Amino acid sequence: MTSKLDLDPGRIACCRESADAVARAVLAFASERTTVSIERATLRLIGVEGGDDAGVPWVNRVVDGARSLLPGGIALPFARAMRVGGLDPTQTARAVAEGGLELGGEGVADSETQALAHALAERAMARISGTVADREARLEALGEGPRPLLYVIVASGNIFEDVVQAKVCVRAGAQVVAVIRSTAQSLLDYIPEGTTTEGYGGTYATQGNFRVMRAALDEASEEAGRYVRLCNYASGLCMPEMAALGAVERLDVMLNDALYGILFRDINMQRTLTDQAFSRLVSAAGGILINTGEDNYLTTADAVDAAHTVLASQFINEAIALRCGLQPWQLGLGHAMQMNPLNEDTFLLEVAQAQMAREIFPDCPLKYMPPTKHMTGDIFRGHVQDAMFSLASVMTGQGIHLLGMMTEAMHTPHIHDRVLALDATRMVMGSARHLADEISFVPGGRIRTRAQEVLAEACDLLETVRRDGIFAALGQGRFADVVRTAEGGRGLDGVFVKSPDYRNPVEDLLRGRVAWRGAAEGA
Amino acid sequence: MTSKLDLDPGRIACCRESADAVARAVLAFASERTTVSIERATLRLIGVEGGDDAGVPWVNRVVDGARSLLPGGIALPFARAMRVGGLDPTQTARAVAEGGLELGGEGVADSETQALAHALAERAMARISGTVADREARLEALGEGPRPLLYVIVASGNIFEDVVQAKVCVRAGAQVVAVIRSTAQSLLDYIPEGTTTEGYGGTYATQGNFRVMRAALDEASEEAGRYVRLCNYASGLCMPEMAALGAVERLDVMLNDALYGILFRDINMQRTLTDQAFSRLVSAAGGILINTGEDNYLTTADAVDAAHTVLASQFINEAIALRCGLQPWQLGLGHAMQMNPLNEDTFLLEVAQAQMAREIFPDCPLKYMPPTKHMTGDIFRGHVQDAMFSLASVMTGQGIHLLGMMTEAMHTPHIHDRVLALDATRMVMGSARHLADEISFVPGGRIRTRAQEVLAEACDLLETVRRDGIFAALGQGRFADVVRTAEGGRGLDGVFVKSPDYRNPVEDLLRGRVAWRGAAEGA
């Protein structure tokens, strides 16, 4: 692809350098820590499922009862308990929770325990690889249709109703179905159990619900003759566990962002950044396409003034992701230009931003979100706003296109809202299918100038963040106009500095994979 | 403006040459003939108004009673009757109609009658010029807002309801208000009298209704702080009279086409082409912006295959208009690409056609019509179709933009349909205001290639029409897939070959104006 914007490659390289420095610092910080959710994710990966009658997952019961052990990691104590009890992972967890088995004590570091832990980790990896192979076979057999992938959300609050709606969407052309989870689930420090029909503003993300929807979409995929991707959230306090469930239940796409939880959920930054590293290692192994959260930034900050913060964050997300072993094709970097459409020439700015992201991250399937904030109760106007956005998307070669809904300002979509959105989007994109090949932007024009300016500002911001560190930058409100402190927010009590004897064979294998791959690619 | 399409100027010149040859033949044919409507228009211009109790206009009563005199023209016999009766024009007409005065007889050619007829014609011209000056003063004082002018129709069937709706439109941003006339009025060989609240699918166009709406729009213009243009039809069997009323009642825009009546109303071609010439002379003098009817062609013919017929017809309309003294700024050449929006890349073809017309007729305020035929009962889809069309319009610098209505497939618009259309159009055009300055089309691409092909085909077609003559071409169904014969259709009995002593001082002055102007411009 030749540049239509004449962006300075030197400046882009400079952004990447700063971002990588930030990423290195973040990952160094994270590698010295673990969290309750990382430990729970580890248990989930080695096979612990289910929970008590009150719905508390066994992994929570186990980890909460073993806080003092966490600096060393839960893996070896748990493996030892398995050996002692001679039970499978879930039975062991239950026994531990119910007091029948104890964690800790002697033999935690003995070689047999280590061997068992390692074997369990190997099995976990095999399970993940199996899922990857399954997905690849299905994709191979069915294909998935042209890009951008059309992405819709279902959010009825009842997984069975969600299934109905998802199937209707698939018939109307959806290529990715995201099940929105219940308001505030991200602040729960556990994942609810079982198949649930609860939630408001969304449906609880649970392992059971993942399975129900995966099966439904597999059926719909066969019917539609194309593979339909399932999406959920590796985000919030349970980020690592969500990633783990995604990897084993064959979710294909997961929202996963370095800063989103900090900025928009007031989750403690030490917690989220530590969880980030682990969750990305898992997603990398699971062949999961992640969607980053920059599409949210401009809901709080001004879209015209703060466009560069989106780009800067994309660079940071990219750097962290690559260092965690994600491939460029797995990076659905998010963006959205939340501009008041009544202002003059906003479409030009929209196109400039979208084209810029396209050219800077040529191998990433950018995830493009419609400008939701300026949607009003006027569904007719809103439908047109979304159409213009569809045009911008196809004009600039986006990879994943989140469908705007004309009823965005009122409710989670009604069944036909999505169909009408898909119809309109397919019509607009079809009628302008090759427009991107047809047009170029005039030198010195508003579009080129805007893109160049935004890039320059992002470059400056990244330098500042590199200099001050990400914690300080967040303390200065540099992203999304939101100010957060290193000690503030939820979940800090779930962070532990690793002791020198910390062991997590699952993490080791995940990291090993990255190191191996990095080595293989000469990076 | 530099060409974005790399159209061959030689080919454009060649088209103009063929078209001009066609125009010369048409105008030569027309200059040897008159029609009942031309004669009635002449009477209207010299001041005859009103009609009998049954609503038959005096001009019809007079002309119908004097068919044998028409080869010589009505003007002198009428002037003589005025002298004999000593009455004003309307009184004279009434007296003639009621048998109190006779037309014809001796003295028709004497110098005093000639002088009176000439004086009446001079007064008519003065009245027209007064209207022009009035319009210019108002435009000077108020301006009329940016191009494309947003053009909406009102069509309630009741002029007073139309007024309400027009005012609401003006508030919402309309710059041209067209009062659609009743279905089939074009086939009436008279203009109904007075202020009427009748009509279906539109409101009768009458002199009284013109006045009501003009007054209302003048009021709305003051309120809005911009001059709002009024539009109606100089079309159908009464084309010349409509043009005359438009010129005296300060209509600003009139639909007026060389072929529309022939193709879409089965009006006899000799009749329409003769009426054309006179009506255009009047519109030229009246400073009226005409809208030609090529936007209708692709409702019957296939838009992709027959796009060149639109261009060919635009060339013919242009040539006839220029020869009748219209200035390029008065030529609202119509076009619309009625393509199924579900077909791939139709937006590219739409843009190609619009940009092509823009570049070929750089000084004409092209009138761009939305693709109405593929509008369905799905108002949500339709609203988006119209939005895409608004974008194509602003991307290619159209001059007049007829607003598409999401309810096009069902009814004449409801009051909010127009407001929603205006809202959406202003939003789309505003957000892409300078897009035309920003983009160019790649050499060898689909857009350039398409435009070049359509031009080449139009060139061939024009050569055929020049060779065979317009009558034969219409007989071969070369336009809009409709076949018509020289003797077929309505209104042929209203055409008269002028005798050598034909006199029409109004026509003389109108023609003199053109000759004088042509001379002044060295043409």
Added chain:
Amino acid sequence: MKRKDVAALALPEGVNPHAVRPYGDALDDGLVQVSFTLPVPLCPESVEAARRLGGQMGLKEPTVYHQADLGHGFSFYILYGKLQHAVDFGRIVVPRVSETHVSFDEINARVQSVLGRRIRVVGACTGSDAHTVGIDAIMNMKGYDGEYGLERYPQFDARNLGSQVPNEVLLRQIVELDADAVLVSQVVTQRDVHLDNLAELADMIEAQGIRERIVLVCGGPRITHEVALELGYDAGFGAGTRPSQVASFLADEVIRRKA
């Protein structure tokens, strides 16, 4: 199926066919969208008026999500609410034109073998209506939606009289050509002019004493089979009709009466 068989219809799980309600994102939530203009200027009371109208329509929790002043005393509203009404789907019976899909070749073959002569068809868009695209789609060579029109069928002798044809002229042609079938198109429906036009033609044909010999068919975007039957026609075809549907119906009917 000529008649709907409720049991055979695949209804979503849980739907009670005897009380069907709109569905937004849960069964029986009744969610509907409504928009309209009121001839009152925008003010809190006008919004409340819109809401109350929603209530009168049978909406529970009618909510005005958008309101706009249109000026000159008018204001526009968009509402959502939960419709309390329901329909008994099992009781609805709608007459249908036969739905067996037969191909171009099959139709021609059948006419040739059973009737043994060409079917004579006259068509027109009548009254002041000038919309020929619809009748052309059905009758002309070129056809519609990838299908040929009747003129292309070897076993049909199709004559399209075009637009704005007065009923008298059409009747004269029917008699003159001894038509087996008549196709009338009506697109303009303002002031119900189409109903008047169609009824007038049916009466004239009746008065002429030839009604029994003719298959009388009308069509247009606002025509339904039900309306056509009410007007005394043999069939009515609406938006999106394909030529083969009409040809197939004509062949069946003419054969039924004349073979």
Added chain:
Amino acid sequence: MKRKDVAALALPEGVNPHAVRPYGDALDDGLVQVSFTLPVPLCPESVEAARRLGGQMGLKEPTVYHQADLGHGFSFYILYGKLQHAVDFGRIVVPRVSETHVSFDEINARVQSVLGRRIRVVGACTGSDAHTVGIDAIMNMKGYDGEYGLERYPQFDARNLGSQVPNEVLLRQIVELDADAVLVSQVVTQRDVHLDNLAELADMIEAQGIRERIVLVCGGPRITHEVALELGYDAGFGAGTRPSQVASFLADEVIRRKA
């Protein structure tokens, strides 16, 4: 005007204020647009079902202009029809927040001169609701729609606690800061969670015995003044509220109670 005066409203000519109906393109034509999905597959009977529902809503001549099969047993409809219902506009009374528009400077001057001290305001988006943009628009420096927020008003001491604030935490802050006024934002309305949240807070403040001393205000896109009053609040502000409207109301109310 605090109350609507029907006589003072400029109604279009001919409108009867006691029977106001929707307007399409003629007075009292009653034209409305409706859309919904039915949980039945598309067939002639489902279209008829949609039409009948239109009839039940009070539409004369309900016409289905668009129907689409959504698959899996669902179908979508767009209807138009003529609503027979009407509202008596003269009888509608809606409580309003005072509408006198006062400027930034006037408000500050008035507080300073009449109250003689700064007004203490605490604001938050409560419960699980994380939508801060609305409360920020009213309270933060930056403000909204070209107007400054309360933090910029020299005569207001405004404290924005942000999002997802539990009612207990908010109450504690109210007491601690001895707030004159409380601003609560609620954007998420699913399962009426906003009503529960707002009612709970009102109860807690009541129970604390400080209700009289506090001007209690809520806001959000689905909040109306009427709903707020029902919930025991002093005022409610909906979509598009500007900071000065809130500042002006707070100034009036605090002065009324405490000056």
